[in-house]
Amino acid sequence: LMMLFLVTIWCCLPACYSAHVIHVYMHTLSSIIKYRMKKDEEDIQAVMRAIQSFIVPFDDDGEELVSLMSGSVASPKAQDDLLSVRTQGEKRMNRFIEQRIQSTAVDFFAPIKAAKLSTFVPGKGNKSNQQVKADIHANDRSLFARLLVVSRSRPIELDAILSHPLSTVSAPLAAADGTLAKTNKSHLMQAIESDCPDSIIESIEDMGAVVVDAMALIQALPVSAIPSTFGKLADTILNLLISRSKKYKAARVDFVIDNYYKKSVKGSERAKRGDKSSESHLQITNKDVKVPTNWKSYLKSGRNKEAMLAFLVNNWKTTTKNATLILYATTKNSCYRLNINPHNLPTITEEPALACDHEEADTRLVLHASHAASTYSKVIIESSDTDVAIMLLAHSKKMSGRLALLTGQKEKKRLLDVSEMATKLGDNLCDSLIGLHAFSGCDSISLFAGKGKKTHLNLMKSDPTCRQAMRGLGEDFEVSDELYKLCERYTCSLYGQVEGSDINKLRFQLFITKSGASQSLPPCRASLREHIKRANYVATIWKKADKQKIDPPSPTLHGWVLDETDRYAVKWHDGVIAPPEILQTVVCKCQKSHCQGNRCACVKAKLPCTELCGCVDCENSTDENDVPMTEDADTDSEDED
Secondary structure, X not given: OHHHHHHHHHHHOOHHHHHHHHHHHHHHHHHHHHHHHHHXXXXXXXXXXXXXXXXXXXXXXXXXXXXXXXXXXXXXHXXXXXXXXXXXXXXXXXXXXXXXXXXXXXXXXXXXXXXXXOOOOOOOOOOOHHHHHHHHHHHHHHHHHHHHHHHOOOOOOHHHHOOOXXXXXXXXXXXXXXXXXXXXXXXXXXXXXXXOHHHEEOOOOOOOEEEEEHHHHHHOOOHHHOOOEHHHHHHHHHHHHHHHHHHOOOOEEEEEOOOOOOOOOOHHHHHHOOOOOOOOOOOOOOOOOEOOOOHHHHOOOHHHHHHHHHHHHHHHOOOOXXXXXXXXXXXXXXXXXXXXXXXXXXXXXXXXXXXXXXXXXXXXXXXXXXXXXXOOOEEEEXXXXXXXXXXXXXXXXXXXXXXXXXXXXXXXXXXXXXXXXXXXXXXXXXXXXXXXXXXXXXXXXXXXXXXXXXHHHHHHHHOHHHHHHHHHOOOOOOOOHHHHHHHHHHHHHHOOOOOOOOHHHHHHHHHHHOOOOHHHOOOOHHHHHHHHHHHHHHHHHHHOOXXXXXXXXXXXXXXXXXXXXXXXXXXOOOOOOOOHHHHOOEEEOOOOOOOOOOOOHHHHOOOOEOOOOOOOOOOOEOOOOOOOOOOOOEEEOXXXX
8 A cells, every 4th residue: 555655646746746755755654663663662661560560479488368460468358258259159150040040039130249259459448538538528518508507597706616627627737638738848958958059069078977768778779670589689788888888988887777667657648658567578587588579569568678677787797798898787776886897797786876766767867977977077868858958957066077968869869068058057047947847747747738848938037936936846745835826926927917826816817808718728726736736746856866765755645646547647626626506506396386485495595496497387587498407406396205
């Protein structure tokens, strides 16, 4: 067909035109073929990556039933159902034959009920985000419907109503599905770096020590670079640490890990990211244990990461390398110093000064940086987390050495002179940054809707009282009355009322003067106080990052509650979501008395009947329309015993 087309063109058109058309056609065809080949190659590679991500069933000697594709472990019920599916199918087939073919007990064409067998797909025990969102919206509609009906016949103080959250979650602080409203943490460092343009440096000569975030280093490895066994993985990572020592001419390298507690304020966030700690984990008994091919899925389990990191450190204790290095490696709450040399096995000593109760590597990095700075004049910290950068700025003045931070990803990777940056910002601002970062939103604390990191930073820089509020966060786990007032005033300023100090009053004023969604209003005082508790709790942990013992109290006293899955969930507010006159509306259902006697609940309460009442021929109502009463209303009637 292509040749026929070309011959037709050649015969029908003059030579000059036909040659040009054929040239354009061939060029276009060539481009299409090249594009098609490139696209096919990309599709093939995508299929190969998917296949390579499957687990190898022969790598695991466990008895659990594991999905080849996802690596997820079947629940006990799912395992029983999947292993007995043939038996159950035969039973259902025999029952079908007996009831519909051999007899007429059941119509042959009657629908067949689903078996409802459990599989690897999670069941419906936990509601999806869409279901949670629908429940929240349904509750909100019900509440506002009651408010509208009652307001038509009974006096209601709108300012008193708006002093309540009016929802099961705090709209200015929550996402639509009831989870934390997330902020872009990196915007804070971008704003700070723009104020300190000279803080980005090319390099620092002869760094004394390098402090590395262990999991950030491991997760940065491309899947193609992951070796086949955990022994080889330990060797690969140790080589990376030695290469950093050589690159920065550092005598000391710190390898700092997280602790993965079963109960944590970050539990909900980790679950959202796909944490699989509840599933079975891989035991690493020796260096020849195979690394799972579903590497990313493997790293989603805190238990897997904990076991892997412990194995790495234990393996290094018996490894000889052609290098000279002092390696500080952490496992759980302990830290070991390994003196690596080319001729002998490492000498190992436990380092009591770095034993700690820290949960996160973020704070532990600061502790190790402080310890290294007491011996070395220059220390570099490798971490892309904004939390670490903010803590280093706040703690740098207490460290004698010069601090540098290698941060960012890929082409945005950069080296920041933290000590120089802190000097330029000044102690007053640096002392307030931890409180500001926690209050404006982080991994375990929500943002204020529409109020980004730069807005918070500009407000704090322009208002001394706001700096005082943010500086006060994190001084102690308990929030004082004075700090509550300062943070409430800060929030009023955040929403435009510089001289305001009553958040409920501001919430009412904005409601009657501005149109928009409920997210545009500030939170009520009951919700704001819980937010202040959470921000102060996290800020206190961060401010104690250079200490060995943080000893945090239970989060249930500081803005969180334990949910049905035994995880810490946000406590959105303290008290009821609406005034009692809305939640517990007095209604009656008088059928005969026309609501004229004291046996009528509304008359007894000296209130007119409303559309929520179920009364007949009412003479105590300001509106003749009747609608069925709600089930949760307080009722009374002459017809009841």
